[in-house]
Amino acid sequence: MIWQNSEQIRHTLETTFNEILDKRMRELPVVNFALSVQAVGFSRFGEDWLGVLITPWFMNLMLLPGADSTWREQQPGIKIDKHFPYGAFEFTLGREAQIGIYALCSLFSPMFQFENQAAALAAAESALQGLLAETAPRAVSRRDLLRGAIGKGNR
Amino acid sequence: MNETFYDVMRRQGITRRSFLKFCSLTAASLGLSPAFAPKIAHAMETKPRIPVLWLHGLECTCCSESFIRSGHPLAKDVILSMLSLDYDDTIMAAAGHNAEAIVDEIVEKYKGNYILAVEGNAPLGEDGMYCIIGGKPFVEQLKYAAESCKAIISWGSCASWGCVQAAKPNPTRATPTHKIPGLADKPIIKVPGCPPIAEVMTAVVAYLLTFEKLPTLDRQGRPQMFYSQRIHDKCYRRPHFDAGQFVEHWDDEAARQGHCLYKMGCKGPTTYNACSTMRWNEGVSFPIQSGHGCIGCSEDGFWDKGGFYQRLTDINDFGIEANADTVGGTAATVVGVGIAAHAGLTALNRSKKSGDKQTGAEQQ
Numbered sequence: 001m002i003w004q005n006s007e008q009i010r011h012t013l014e015t016t017f018n019e020i021l022d023k024r025m026r027e028l029p030v031v032n033f034a035l036s037v038q039a040v041g042f043s044r045f046g047e048d049w050l051g052v053l054i055t056p057w058f059m060n061l062m063l064l065p066g067a068d069s070t071w072r073e074q075q076p077g078i079k080i081d082k083h084f085p086y087g088a089f090e091f092t093l094g095r096e097a098q099i100g101i102y103a104l105c106s107l108f109s110p111m112f113q114f115e116n117q118a119a120a121l122a123a124a125e126s127a128l129q130g131l132l133a134e135t136a137p138r139a140v141s142r143r144d145l146l147r148g149a150i151g152k153g154n155r
Numbered sequence: 156m157n158e159t160f161y162d163v164m165r166r167q168g169i170t171r172r173s174f175l176k177f178c179s180l181t182a183a184s185l186g187l188s189p190a191f192a193p194k195i196a197h198a199m200e201t202k203p204r205i206p207v208l209w210l211h212g213l214e215c216t217c218c219s220e221s222f223i224r225s226g227h228p229l230a231k232d233v234i235l236s237m238l239s240l241d242y243d244d245t246i247m248a249a250a251g252h253n254a255e256a257i258v259d260e261i262v263e264k265y266k267g268n269y270i271l272a273v274e275g276n277a278p279l280g281e282d283g284m285y286c287i288i289g290g291k292p293f294v295e296q297l298k299y300a301a302e303s304c305k306a307i308i309s310w311g312s313c314a315s316w317g318c319v320q321a322a323k324p325n326p327t328r329a330t331p332t333h334k335i336p337g338l339a340d341k342p343i344i345k346v347p348g349c350p351p352i353a354e355v356m357t358a359v360v361a362y363l364l365t366f367e368k369l370p371t372l373d374r375q376g377r378p379q380m381f382y383s384q385r386i387h388d389k390c391y392r393r394p395h396f397d398a399g400q401f402v403e404h405w406d407d408e409a410a411r412q413g414h415c416l417y418k419m420g421c422k423g424p425t426t427y428n429a430c431s432t433m434r435w436n437e438g439v440s441f442p443i444q445s446g447h448g449c450i451g452c453s454e455d456g457f458w459d460k461g462g463f464y465q466r467l468t469d470i471n472d473f474g475i476e477a478n479a480d481t482v483g484g485t486a487a488t489v490v491g492v493g494i495a496a497h498a499g500l501t502a503l504n505r506s507k508k509s510g511d512k513q514t515g516a517e518q519q
Protein backbone atom coordinates (compact mmCIF):
# COMPACT_ATOMS: atom_id res chain seq x y z
CA MET A 1 0.00 0.00 0.00
CA ILE A 2 1.34 3.43 -0.97
CA TRP A 3 0.10 6.14 1.36
CA GLN A 4 -0.58 9.53 -0.21
CA ASN A 5 -1.88 11.76 2.55
CA SER A 6 -3.29 11.88 6.08
CA GLU A 7 -6.85 11.95 4.84
CA GLN A 8 -6.45 8.70 2.91
CA ILE A 9 -4.72 7.02 5.86
CA ARG A 10 -7.33 8.04 8.40
CA HIS A 11 -10.15 6.97 6.11
CA THR A 12 -8.58 3.56 5.40
CA LEU A 13 -7.77 2.87 9.05
CA GLU A 14 -11.21 3.89 10.27
CA THR A 15 -12.97 1.82 7.61
CA THR A 16 -10.81 -1.23 8.26
CA PHE A 17 -11.08 -1.16 12.03
CA ASN A 18 -14.82 -0.46 11.96
CA GLU A 19 -15.15 -3.63 9.90
CA ILE A 20 -12.98 -5.53 12.40
CA LEU A 21 -15.17 -4.19 15.21
CA ASP A 22 -18.35 -5.39 13.49
CA LYS A 23 -17.08 -8.73 12.26
CA ARG A 24 -14.65 -9.99 14.89
CA MET A 25 -14.78 -7.95 18.10
CA ARG A 26 -18.34 -6.97 18.87
CA GLU A 27 -19.25 -9.93 21.08
CA LEU A 28 -16.04 -9.82 23.11
CA PRO A 29 -15.89 -8.40 26.64
CA VAL A 30 -12.84 -6.29 25.84
CA VAL A 31 -14.88 -3.72 23.91
CA ASN A 32 -15.79 -0.38 25.51
CA PHE A 33 -18.96 0.58 23.66
CA ALA A 34 -18.71 4.21 24.75
CA LEU A 35 -15.85 4.60 22.28
CA SER A 36 -15.52 4.49 18.53
CA VAL A 37 -12.77 3.99 15.98
CA GLN A 38 -10.81 7.16 15.27
CA ALA A 39 -7.45 7.78 13.62
CA VAL A 40 -5.60 10.81 15.00
CA GLY A 41 -2.75 12.60 13.24
CA PHE A 42 -0.92 10.54 10.61
CA SER A 43 1.30 13.21 9.20
CA ARG A 44 4.82 12.50 7.98
CA PHE A 45 7.51 11.66 10.50
CA GLY A 46 10.79 11.05 8.69
CA GLU A 47 10.12 8.34 6.14
CA ASP A 48 7.01 7.14 7.96
CA TRP A 49 3.50 8.34 8.74
CA LEU A 50 2.85 8.73 12.47
CA GLY A 51 -0.43 8.82 14.34
CA VAL A 52 -2.53 7.33 17.10
CA LEU A 53 -5.31 4.85 16.43
CA ILE A 54 -8.18 4.80 18.93
CA THR A 55 -10.57 1.85 18.90
CA PRO A 56 -12.97 0.60 21.58
CA TRP A 57 -10.44 -2.11 22.53
CA PHE A 58 -7.02 -0.47 22.21
CA MET A 59 -5.11 2.76 21.66
CA ASN A 60 -1.77 2.50 19.90
CA LEU A 61 0.92 4.69 18.51
CA MET A 62 0.96 3.65 14.89
CA LEU A 63 3.41 4.00 12.04
CA LEU A 64 2.65 3.40 8.38
CA PRO A 65 5.53 3.05 5.94
CA GLY A 66 6.44 5.64 3.35
CA ALA A 67 8.06 4.58 0.08
CA ASP A 68 11.52 4.73 1.68
CA SER A 69 10.75 3.13 5.03
CA THR A 70 13.34 0.45 5.67
CA TRP A 71 10.91 -1.77 7.53
CA ARG A 72 8.20 -2.03 4.87
CA GLU A 73 9.50 -5.39 3.67
CA GLN A 74 9.83 -6.90 7.15
CA GLN A 75 7.68 -9.72 8.53
CA PRO A 76 4.77 -9.23 10.97
CA GLY A 77 5.73 -9.97 14.59
CA ILE A 78 9.18 -8.40 14.18
CA LYS A 79 10.06 -5.56 16.56
CA ILE A 80 11.75 -2.35 15.48
CA ASP A 81 13.12 0.59 17.46
CA LYS A 82 12.08 4.11 16.55
CA HIS A 83 13.51 7.33 17.94
CA PHE A 84 11.43 10.42 18.66
CA PRO A 85 12.22 13.70 20.38
CA TYR A 86 10.69 12.20 23.53
CA GLY A 87 12.81 9.03 23.42
CA ALA A 88 13.11 5.55 21.93
CA PHE A 89 10.11 3.29 21.45
CA GLU A 90 9.80 -0.31 20.40
CA PHE A 91 7.18 -1.01 17.73
CA THR A 92 5.74 -4.39 16.74
CA LEU A 93 4.96 -5.00 13.08
CA GLY A 94 1.55 -6.21 11.98
CA ARG A 95 -0.15 -6.82 8.65
CA GLU A 96 -3.78 -6.41 7.69
CA ALA A 97 -5.16 -7.10 4.21
CA GLN A 98 -6.52 -3.60 3.56
CA ILE A 99 -3.64 -1.76 5.20
CA GLY A 100 -0.54 -3.79 4.47
CA ILE A 101 2.34 -3.65 6.88
CA TYR A 102 2.14 -1.29 9.87
CA ALA A 103 3.94 -0.81 13.17
CA LEU A 104 2.28 -0.39 16.56
CA CYS A 105 3.29 0.56 20.07
CA SER A 106 0.61 -0.01 22.68
CA LEU A 107 -0.59 2.87 24.85
CA PHE A 108 -3.79 1.37 26.29
CA SER A 109 -5.65 -1.93 26.02
CA PRO A 110 -8.37 -2.57 26.95
CA MET A 111 -9.95 0.89 27.06
CA PHE A 112 -12.30 0.76 30.03
CA GLN A 113 -10.67 3.68 31.80
CA PHE A 114 -12.04 6.09 29.20
CA GLU A 115 -15.50 7.33 29.92
CA ASN A 116 -16.10 8.75 26.48
CA GLN A 117 -14.53 9.48 23.11
CA ALA A 118 -13.51 13.02 24.13
CA ALA A 119 -11.38 11.63 26.96
CA ALA A 120 -9.77 9.03 24.68
CA LEU A 121 -9.10 11.70 22.09
CA ALA A 122 -7.51 13.99 24.69
CA ALA A 123 -5.20 11.15 25.79
CA ALA A 124 -4.29 10.37 22.18
CA GLU A 125 -3.53 13.98 21.34
CA SER A 126 -1.46 14.53 24.44
CA ALA A 127 0.54 11.36 23.78
CA LEU A 128 1.17 12.40 20.20
CA GLN A 129 2.20 15.91 21.20
CA GLY A 130 4.38 14.57 23.99
CA LEU A 131 6.10 12.19 21.63
CA LEU A 132 7.11 14.99 19.30
CA ALA A 133 7.82 17.68 21.89
CA GLU A 134 11.46 18.69 21.93
CA THR A 135 11.66 18.81 25.69
CA ALA A 136 10.21 15.96 27.66
CA PRO A 137 6.79 16.81 29.10
CA ARG A 138 6.88 18.15 32.62
CA ALA A 139 6.19 15.56 35.25
CA VAL A 140 2.92 16.43 36.94
CA SER A 141 2.67 15.88 40.65
CA ARG A 142 -0.50 14.41 42.04
CA ARG A 143 -0.93 17.55 44.14
CA ASP A 144 -0.83 19.77 41.06
CA LEU A 145 -3.16 17.44 39.29
CA LEU A 146 -5.74 17.51 42.06
CA ARG A 147 -5.46 21.26 42.49
CA GLY A 148 -6.06 21.67 38.81
CA ALA A 149 -2.73 23.43 38.42
CA ILE A 150 -2.11 21.77 35.07
CA GLY A 151 -3.89 21.76 31.79
CA LYS A 152 -5.51 25.12 32.50
CA GLY A 153 -6.28 25.57 28.84
CA ASN A 154 -8.40 22.46 28.44
CA ARG A 155 -10.60 22.23 31.46
CA MET B 156 37.36 -10.49 53.78
CA ASN B 157 37.70 -7.15 52.06
CA GLU B 158 37.82 -8.71 48.66
CA THR B 159 36.08 -6.87 45.86
CA PHE B 160 33.78 -8.55 43.35
CA TYR B 161 36.52 -8.22 40.80
CA ASP B 162 39.07 -9.97 43.05
CA VAL B 163 36.69 -12.84 43.49
CA MET B 164 36.01 -13.09 39.79
CA ARG B 165 39.71 -13.04 38.92
CA ARG B 166 40.34 -15.70 41.51
CA GLN B 167 37.72 -17.82 39.77
CA GLY B 168 39.73 -17.54 36.56
CA ILE B 169 37.53 -15.01 34.80
CA THR B 170 39.47 -12.84 32.38
CA ARG B 171 39.30 -9.06 32.39
CA ARG B 172 37.77 -9.17 28.94
CA SER B 173 34.98 -11.43 30.17
CA PHE B 174 34.52 -9.24 33.21
CA LEU B 175 33.99 -6.12 31.10
CA LYS B 176 31.64 -8.00 28.84
CA PHE B 177 29.64 -9.02 31.87
CA CYS B 178 29.46 -5.37 32.95
CA SER B 179 28.00 -4.25 29.64
CA LEU B 180 25.53 -7.12 29.58
CA THR B 181 24.40 -6.20 33.07
CA ALA B 182 23.99 -2.56 32.07
CA ALA B 183 21.92 -3.68 29.09
CA SER B 184 19.64 -5.94 31.07
CA LEU B 185 19.08 -3.14 33.58
CA GLY B 186 17.93 -0.99 30.70
CA LEU B 187 20.85 1.37 31.26
CA SER B 188 22.80 2.98 28.47
CA PRO B 189 26.18 1.47 27.53
CA ALA B 190 27.77 4.44 29.31
CA PHE B 191 26.91 2.72 32.57
CA ALA B 192 29.09 -0.32 31.92
CA PRO B 193 32.29 1.42 33.13
CA LYS B 194 30.41 2.59 36.20
CA ILE B 195 29.39 -0.95 37.01
CA ALA B 196 32.94 -2.15 36.32
CA HIS B 197 34.35 0.51 38.61
CA ALA B 198 31.96 -0.38 41.41
CA MET B 199 32.85 -4.03 41.14
CA GLU B 200 36.56 -3.31 41.15
CA THR B 201 36.50 -1.13 44.20
CA LYS B 202 33.63 -2.12 46.45
CA PRO B 203 33.90 -5.00 48.87
CA ARG B 204 31.58 -7.78 47.92
CA ILE B 205 28.32 -7.89 49.78
CA PRO B 206 27.26 -11.22 51.18
CA VAL B 207 23.90 -12.63 50.22
CA LEU B 208 21.98 -14.92 52.51
CA TRP B 209 19.57 -16.97 50.45
CA LEU B 210 16.89 -18.61 52.58
CA HIS B 211 14.40 -21.20 51.40
CA GLY B 212 10.95 -21.57 52.91
CA LEU B 213 8.02 -23.38 51.36
CA GLU B 214 9.04 -23.44 47.71
CA CYS B 215 9.86 -25.65 44.75
CA THR B 216 13.37 -24.27 44.02
CA CYS B 217 12.32 -23.03 40.58
CA CYS B 218 13.70 -19.59 41.47
CA SER B 219 17.13 -21.08 42.15
CA GLU B 220 16.88 -23.17 39.00
CA SER B 221 16.08 -20.08 36.98
CA PHE B 222 18.80 -18.03 38.65
CA ILE B 223 21.70 -20.42 38.08
CA ARG B 224 20.75 -20.69 34.43
CA SER B 225 20.98 -16.98 33.72
CA GLY B 226 21.37 -16.32 30.04
CA HIS B 227 24.53 -14.26 30.22
CA PRO B 228 27.28 -16.26 28.58
CA LEU B 229 29.33 -15.91 31.74
CA ALA B 230 26.58 -16.33 34.23
CA LYS B 231 27.42 -19.78 35.41
CA ASP B 232 30.92 -18.65 36.32
CA VAL B 233 30.40 -15.08 37.27
CA ILE B 234 27.12 -14.68 39.00
CA LEU B 235 27.67 -17.20 41.70
CA SER B 236 31.09 -15.90 42.66
CA MET B 237 30.09 -12.30 42.28
CA LEU B 238 27.02 -12.55 44.44
CA SER B 239 28.91 -14.30 47.13
CA LEU B 240 26.09 -16.59 48.06
CA ASP B 241 27.44 -17.42 51.46
CA TYR B 242 24.41 -19.37 52.41
CA ASP B 243 22.02 -21.10 50.06
CA ASP B 244 20.94 -24.45 51.30
CA THR B 245 20.35 -25.76 47.79
CA ILE B 246 23.70 -25.03 46.20
CA MET B 247 26.20 -24.60 49.04
CA ALA B 248 28.66 -27.33 49.93
CA ALA B 249 28.22 -27.14 53.69
CA ALA B 250 25.54 -29.20 55.41
CA GLY B 251 24.01 -29.69 58.82
CA HIS B 252 25.34 -27.65 61.75
CA ASN B 253 28.16 -26.23 59.62
CA ALA B 254 25.63 -24.79 57.24
CA GLU B 255 23.46 -23.25 59.93
CA ALA B 256 26.57 -21.77 61.54
CA ILE B 257 27.14 -19.75 58.37
CA VAL B 258 23.86 -17.89 58.96
CA ASP B 259 25.01 -16.86 62.44
CA GLU B 260 28.41 -15.90 61.14
CA ILE B 261 27.03 -13.61 58.44
CA VAL B 262 24.47 -12.06 60.72
CA GLU B 263 27.21 -11.26 63.25
CA LYS B 264 30.01 -10.30 60.89
CA TYR B 265 28.05 -8.24 58.39
CA LYS B 266 25.40 -6.76 60.65
CA GLY B 267 23.26 -4.35 58.68
CA ASN B 268 25.20 -4.94 55.51
CA TYR B 269 24.07 -8.14 53.85
CA ILE B 270 21.25 -8.82 51.44
CA LEU B 271 18.63 -11.29 52.54
CA ALA B 272 17.16 -13.17 49.59
CA VAL B 273 14.06 -15.17 50.41
CA GLU B 274 12.82 -17.93 48.17
CA GLY B 275 9.47 -19.36 49.18
CA ASN B 276 7.41 -18.30 52.14
CA ALA B 277 6.78 -19.13 55.76
CA PRO B 278 3.72 -21.13 56.84
CA LEU B 279 2.40 -19.65 60.05
CA GLY B 280 -0.16 -22.37 60.81
CA GLU B 281 0.51 -24.69 63.78
CA ASP B 282 3.26 -22.35 65.01
CA GLY B 283 5.20 -22.75 61.78
CA MET B 284 5.64 -26.51 62.00
CA TYR B 285 4.94 -27.05 58.29
CA CYS B 286 8.42 -25.84 57.37
CA ILE B 287 11.28 -26.72 59.71
CA ILE B 288 14.88 -25.65 59.03
CA GLY B 289 17.61 -26.97 61.33
CA GLY B 290 15.02 -28.05 63.87
CA LYS B 291 13.23 -24.70 64.05
CA PRO B 292 10.32 -23.19 62.18
CA PHE B 293 11.45 -21.37 59.05
CA VAL B 294 9.66 -18.22 60.16
CA GLU B 295 12.12 -17.92 63.07
CA GLN B 296 15.14 -18.17 60.78
CA LEU B 297 13.55 -15.61 58.49
CA LYS B 298 12.89 -13.11 61.27
CA TYR B 299 16.35 -13.63 62.73
CA ALA B 300 18.10 -13.03 59.42
CA ALA B 301 15.85 -10.08 58.54
CA GLU B 302 16.70 -8.33 61.80
CA SER B 303 20.26 -7.46 60.72
CA CYS B 304 20.03 -7.34 56.93
CA LYS B 305 20.31 -4.32 54.69
CA ALA B 306 17.44 -5.17 52.37
CA ILE B 307 15.24 -8.13 51.54
CA ILE B 308 14.62 -9.59 48.12
CA SER B 309 11.42 -11.62 47.87
CA TRP B 310 12.22 -14.03 45.06
CA GLY B 311 9.34 -15.37 43.06
CA SER B 312 5.61 -15.41 43.54
CA CYS B 313 5.86 -17.47 46.77
CA ALA B 314 7.82 -14.87 48.69
CA SER B 315 6.10 -11.96 46.93
CA TRP B 316 2.45 -13.02 47.04
CA GLY B 317 2.11 -16.56 48.45
CA CYS B 318 1.70 -18.55 45.22
CA VAL B 319 0.33 -22.10 45.16
CA GLN B 320 0.94 -22.94 48.81
CA ALA B 321 -1.14 -19.90 49.78
CA ALA B 322 -3.93 -20.76 47.32
CA LYS B 323 -7.35 -21.19 48.88
CA PRO B 324 -7.89 -22.59 51.45
CA ASN B 325 -4.21 -22.17 52.36
CA PRO B 326 -4.14 -24.94 54.97
CA THR B 327 -0.65 -24.13 56.27
CA ARG B 328 -1.27 -20.35 56.34
CA ALA B 329 1.62 -19.78 53.95
CA THR B 330 2.41 -16.06 54.18
CA PRO B 331 4.48 -13.86 51.86
CA THR B 332 7.51 -12.08 53.30
CA HIS B 333 5.99 -8.61 53.64
CA LYS B 334 3.03 -9.97 55.61
CA ILE B 335 5.00 -11.85 58.28
CA PRO B 336 3.98 -10.36 61.62
CA GLY B 337 6.91 -8.97 63.56
CA LEU B 338 9.34 -8.99 60.65
CA ALA B 339 11.98 -6.26 60.93
CA ASP B 340 11.07 -3.16 58.98
CA LYS B 341 13.50 -3.47 56.05
CA PRO B 342 13.07 -2.46 52.43
CA ILE B 343 11.57 -5.36 50.46
CA ILE B 344 12.01 -5.81 46.73
CA LYS B 345 9.46 -8.15 45.22
CA VAL B 346 10.59 -10.06 42.17
CA PRO B 347 7.47 -12.10 41.35
CA GLY B 348 7.14 -14.83 38.77
CA CYS B 349 7.03 -18.59 38.98
CA PRO B 350 9.95 -18.48 38.55
CA PRO B 351 11.16 -14.94 37.79
CA ILE B 352 13.18 -14.46 34.61
CA ALA B 353 16.85 -15.30 35.27
CA GLU B 354 18.16 -12.08 33.77
CA VAL B 355 15.74 -10.07 35.88
CA MET B 356 17.03 -11.79 39.02
CA THR B 357 20.69 -11.24 38.25
CA ALA B 358 20.07 -7.67 37.15
CA VAL B 359 18.23 -6.83 40.38
CA VAL B 360 21.06 -8.19 42.48
CA ALA B 361 23.72 -6.56 40.31
CA TYR B 362 21.89 -3.25 40.66
CA LEU B 363 21.78 -3.51 44.44
CA LEU B 364 25.42 -4.45 44.69
CA THR B 365 26.85 -1.93 42.27
CA PHE B 366 24.73 1.11 43.05
CA GLU B 367 24.18 0.30 46.72
CA LYS B 368 20.58 1.39 46.59
CA LEU B 369 17.23 -0.04 45.69
CA PRO B 370 16.05 0.12 42.09
CA THR B 371 12.94 2.27 41.61
CA LEU B 372 9.99 0.23 42.82
CA ASP B 373 6.36 0.50 41.82
CA ARG B 374 3.56 0.79 44.34
CA GLN B 375 3.50 -2.95 44.80
CA GLY B 376 7.23 -3.08 45.52
CA ARG B 377 8.39 -4.52 42.19
CA PRO B 378 11.36 -3.05 40.27
CA GLN B 379 9.76 -0.69 37.77
CA MET B 380 12.29 -1.41 35.07
CA PHE B 381 11.02 -4.97 34.68
CA TYR B 382 7.40 -4.85 35.86
CA SER B 383 5.98 -1.63 34.42
CA GLN B 384 4.45 -3.23 31.35
CA ARG B 385 2.09 -6.09 30.71
CA ILE B 386 2.83 -9.12 28.59
CA HIS B 387 0.02 -7.85 26.32
CA ASP B 388 1.70 -4.47 25.75
CA LYS B 389 4.81 -5.93 24.17
CA CYS B 390 3.52 -9.26 22.86
CA TYR B 391 4.64 -10.04 19.33
CA ARG B 392 1.10 -11.41 18.71
CA ARG B 393 -0.47 -8.11 19.72
CA PRO B 394 -1.29 -7.08 16.12
CA HIS B 395 -3.58 -10.13 15.97
CA PHE B 396 -5.41 -9.04 19.10
CA ASP B 397 -5.87 -5.56 17.65
CA ALA B 398 -7.13 -7.03 14.38
CA GLY B 399 -9.52 -9.41 16.14
CA GLN B 400 -7.73 -12.55 14.96
CA PHE B 401 -8.02 -15.17 17.69
CA VAL B 402 -7.26 -18.84 18.20
CA GLU B 403 -10.66 -20.50 18.80
CA HIS B 404 -9.53 -24.09 19.41
CA TRP B 405 -6.16 -25.66 20.05
CA ASP B 406 -4.43 -26.52 16.83
CA ASP B 407 -6.93 -24.76 14.59
CA GLU B 408 -5.74 -22.81 11.57
CA ALA B 409 -5.47 -19.60 13.62
CA ALA B 410 -3.25 -21.38 16.15
CA ARG B 411 -0.96 -22.50 13.37
CA GLN B 412 -0.86 -18.96 12.04
CA GLY B 413 0.15 -17.70 15.48
CA HIS B 414 -2.94 -15.60 16.20
CA CYS B 415 -3.85 -14.12 19.60
CA LEU B 416 -4.51 -16.55 22.48
CA TYR B 417 -6.90 -14.30 24.42
CA LYS B 418 -9.89 -16.59 23.78
CA MET B 419 -7.84 -19.57 25.00
CA GLY B 420 -7.44 -17.92 28.40
CA CYS B 421 -4.21 -15.97 27.92
CA LYS B 422 -3.62 -13.72 30.95
CA GLY B 423 -1.23 -11.44 29.05
CA PRO B 424 -3.62 -8.45 29.27
CA THR B 425 -3.49 -8.47 33.09
CA THR B 426 0.05 -9.66 33.80
CA TYR B 427 2.95 -7.35 34.57
CA ASN B 428 6.24 -8.99 33.65
CA ALA B 429 9.07 -8.75 31.13
CA CYS B 430 8.53 -12.10 29.36
CA SER B 431 7.43 -10.59 26.06
CA THR B 432 10.50 -8.35 25.92
CA MET B 433 13.32 -10.31 27.60
CA ARG B 434 11.90 -13.78 26.90
CA TRP B 435 13.36 -16.96 28.41
CA ASN B 436 16.30 -19.30 27.94
CA GLU B 437 18.69 -16.65 26.74
CA GLY B 438 15.96 -14.79 24.91
CA VAL B 439 14.88 -17.82 22.86
CA SER B 440 11.15 -17.87 23.53
CA PHE B 441 8.34 -17.41 26.05
CA PRO B 442 5.04 -19.23 26.63
CA ILE B 443 2.98 -17.35 24.04
CA GLN B 444 5.68 -17.85 21.43
CA SER B 445 5.46 -21.59 22.00
CA GLY B 446 1.71 -21.49 21.48
CA HIS B 447 0.30 -21.38 25.02
CA GLY B 448 -1.36 -18.46 26.74
CA CYS B 449 0.26 -16.62 29.63
CA ILE B 450 -0.95 -18.06 32.97
CA GLY B 451 -0.20 -14.82 34.82
CA CYS B 452 2.28 -16.41 37.23
CA SER B 453 3.73 -13.11 38.42
CA GLU B 454 0.38 -11.70 39.57
CA ASP B 455 -0.89 -11.68 43.13
CA GLY B 456 -3.09 -14.70 43.81
CA PHE B 457 -2.83 -16.15 40.32
CA TRP B 458 -3.88 -19.60 41.51
CA ASP B 459 -7.20 -18.26 42.71
CA LYS B 460 -8.14 -16.32 39.60
CA GLY B 461 -9.94 -19.05 37.70
CA GLY B 462 -8.63 -21.64 35.27
CA PHE B 463 -5.61 -21.10 33.08
CA TYR B 464 -7.84 -21.65 30.04
CA GLN B 465 -10.68 -19.47 31.25
CA ARG B 466 -11.09 -16.25 29.32
CA LEU B 467 -10.71 -12.89 31.02
CA THR B 468 -14.25 -11.64 30.88
CA ASP B 469 -15.09 -8.56 32.85
CA ILE B 470 -13.69 -5.20 33.75
CA ASN B 471 -12.60 -6.39 37.16
CA ASP B 472 -10.59 -9.16 35.54
CA PHE B 473 -8.69 -6.56 33.62
CA GLY B 474 -7.83 -4.72 36.81
CA ILE B 475 -7.70 -1.24 35.38
CA GLU B 476 -6.21 -0.15 38.68
CA ALA B 477 -3.34 -2.58 38.37
CA ASN B 478 -0.79 -0.18 37.02
CA ALA B 479 1.11 1.64 39.69
CA ASP B 480 1.16 4.82 37.66
CA THR B 481 -2.54 5.02 37.06
CA VAL B 482 -3.94 8.44 37.75
CA GLY B 483 -5.49 9.07 41.11
CA GLY B 484 -4.86 5.78 42.81
CA THR B 485 -6.99 2.67 42.65
CA ALA B 486 -9.66 1.85 40.14
CA ALA B 487 -9.41 5.23 38.50
CA THR B 488 -11.94 5.98 35.82
CA VAL B 489 -10.81 8.77 33.60
CA VAL B 490 -13.58 11.28 33.84
CA GLY B 491 -12.34 14.61 32.58
CA VAL B 492 -10.47 15.62 29.49
CA GLY B 493 -7.70 17.24 31.56
CA ILE B 494 -6.99 14.03 33.39
CA ALA B 495 -7.18 12.04 30.18
CA ALA B 496 -4.39 14.16 28.76
CA HIS B 497 -2.24 13.30 31.74
CA ALA B 498 -3.09 9.63 31.29
CA GLY B 499 -1.89 9.87 27.70
CA LEU B 500 1.50 11.16 28.81
CA THR B 501 1.74 8.55 31.54
CA ALA B 502 1.05 5.80 29.01
CA LEU B 503 3.60 7.30 26.68
CA ASN B 504 6.28 7.24 29.35
CA ARG B 505 5.35 3.69 30.29
CA SER B 506 5.64 2.53 26.68
CA LYS B 507 9.09 4.02 26.27
CA LYS B 508 12.04 1.68 26.08
CA SER B 509 13.22 1.07 29.63
CA GLY B 510 16.62 2.72 29.27
CA ASP B 511 14.82 5.85 28.19
CA LYS B 512 12.24 6.29 30.89
CA GLN B 513 11.98 9.53 32.81
CA THR B 514 11.86 8.02 36.24
CA GLY B 515 13.84 4.87 36.47
CA ALA B 516 17.08 3.12 36.86
CA GLU B 517 19.17 5.55 34.89
CA GLN B 518 18.71 8.40 37.31
CA GLN B 519 21.89 8.22 39.25
